Amino acid sequence: SASEKGGWSSFMAKEVSEQPDAVANTIRGRIHDGAVAVPELTAFGDDALAAIRRITIIGCGTAAYAGIVAKYAIEKWAGIPVEVELSHEFRYRDPVITDDTLVISISQSGETMDTLMAVKFAGERGAKTLSICNTQGATIPRESDAVIYTHAGPEVAVASTKAFVAQITALYLFGLHLARVRASLSAEEIAVELHELEGIPEKLATVLRTGEIIRQLAHWMSDTRAVLFLGRHVGFPVALEGALKLKELAYIHAEGFAAGELKHGPIALIEPGQPVFVIVPSPRHSALLHAKVVSNIQEIRARGARIIAIAEQGDAAVLPFADEVIPIPLAAPLFEPILAVVPLQIFAMELATAKGLDVDQPRNLAKSVTVE
Ligand code: G6P
Numbered sequence: 001s002a003s004e005k006g007g008w009s010s011f012m013a014k015e016v017s018e019q020p021d022a023v024a025n026t027i028r029g030r031i032h033d034g035a036v037a038v039p040e041l042t043a044f045g046d047d048a049l050a051a052i053r054r055i056t057i058i059g060c061g062t063a064a065y066a067g068i069v070a071k072y073a074i075e076k077w078a079g080i081p082v083e084v085e086l087s088h089e090f091r092y093r094d095p096v097i098t099d100d101t102l103v104i105s106i107s108q109s110g111e112t113m114d115t116l117m118a119v120k121f122a123g124e125r126g127a128k129t130l131s132i133c134n135t136q137g138a139t140i141p142r143e144s145d146a147v148i149y150t151h152a153g154p155e156v157a158v159a160s161t162k163a164f165v166a167q168i169t170a171l172y173l174f175g176l177h178l179a180r181v182r183a184s185l186s187a188e189e190i191a192v193e194l195h196e197l198e199g200i201p202e203k204l205a206t207v208l209r210t211g212e213i214i215r216q217l218a219h220w221m222s223d224t225r226a227v228l229f230l231g232r233h234v235g236f237p238v239a240l241e242g243a244l245k246l247k248e249l250a251y252i253h254a255e256g257f258a259a260g261e262l263k264h265g266p267i268a269l270i271e272p273g274q275p276v277f278v279i280v281p282s283p284r285h286s287a288l289l290h291a292k293v294v295s296n297i298q299e300i301r302a303r304g305a306r307i308i309a310i311a312e313q314g315d316a317a318v319l320p321f322a323d324e325v326i327p328i329p330l331a332a333p334l335f336e337p338i339l340a341v342v343p344l345q346i347f348a349m350e351l352a353t354a355k356g357l358d359v360d361q362p363r364n365l366a367k368s369v370t371v372e
Helices: 010-016 018-026 039-043 047-048 064-079 087-091 113-124 161-180 187-198 200-208 212-222 235-250 257-265 287-302 315-323 331-356
Strands: 054-059 082-086 101-107 126-131 146-149 226-231 251-258 277-278 307-313 324-328
Touching: 018 064, 018 161, 039 146, 039 307, 047 064, 047 161, 054 087, 054 113, 064 082, 064 101, 064 161, 064 212, 064 235, 064 331, 082 087, 082 113, 082 277, 087 113, 101 161, 101 324, 101 331, 126 161, 146 331, 161 187, 161 331, 187 331, 200 277, 200 331, 212 324, 212 331, 226 235, 226 257, 235 251, 235 331, 251 257, 257 287, 257 331, 277 287, 277 331, 287 307, 307 315, 307 331, 315 324, 324 331
Parallel strands: 054 082, 054 101, 101 126, 126 146, 226 251, 226 277, 277 307, 307 324
Antiparallel strands: none
């Protein structure tokens, strides 16, 4: 009903707008005086956590993409190899699972059957299991050794938005907790990252204010047939998520690629007028990566692509080559995905709206897939 949507035109619009709170509520109570303590992780004991030698993250859809983002952070902070696998692929092969393997499942609903079966499988093979879940008391957390709940609040729209940013937040808290018990980062280094995380809700509120530019863009592009998304480093999973949102909501053929793969195939898709979203890494963090992505933009622009750049505010290098620039606030590199994904969510939602589609209930999809 209209009152449940709190004055918004759709649950999705409401949930997109709730993302600053989703992050803030997921952090709440887990940071004290610049130190992280996720009480739920005491279920393992610090010694067992410190002894973990490998992590496998599993999930489906948007949850799996949150896992790819977290891989970059957990490996950097905790120095443990992390692989990310789709739940349904993990289960039907013979993955290497030892008792020093931690399997982290990510699921908004906590009921996705493929993920549930993969968690049971991992547990039977002797892995420790941790669930990242948004639904209190759901089946997946009950089947896991420990759970870190995301506090995004109920997500009703089929396409996941606020759960994604909350999942990344929870996984970052986990990664920093792990870095503390393993002493792979100093207390000062951890405090710097936590401070960055605590600043994200306000930056998300800033990104939400660019909604109008994106709305216009989506309306101009309402007859677009195909859209490409390019990203690099943590921008790569953001590209995958941007493409997924567009498929789910606007029924447009969309693909996300790692920008470095461009010359290995995707560049053949570029023809005059082809819209390409490019998630540009900050030049402040890696001049090299930034330059490589700007050069990708030039290559595809020369072949007629229409570039929509998601770039850090003040990044002047992209301006001459981009048809549109959507600015995001300055953030440390690992935190950029939480901000950069928002314009892509809004774009998909607005394009679907421009096409007259139901953004909360896209055709053929279910909020939670409880069958295999
Ligand atoms: C469905 C939904 C997606 C979601 C995926 C995983 O496909 O439409 O939005 O990302 O399931 O759901 P989960 O509840 O496990 O996070």
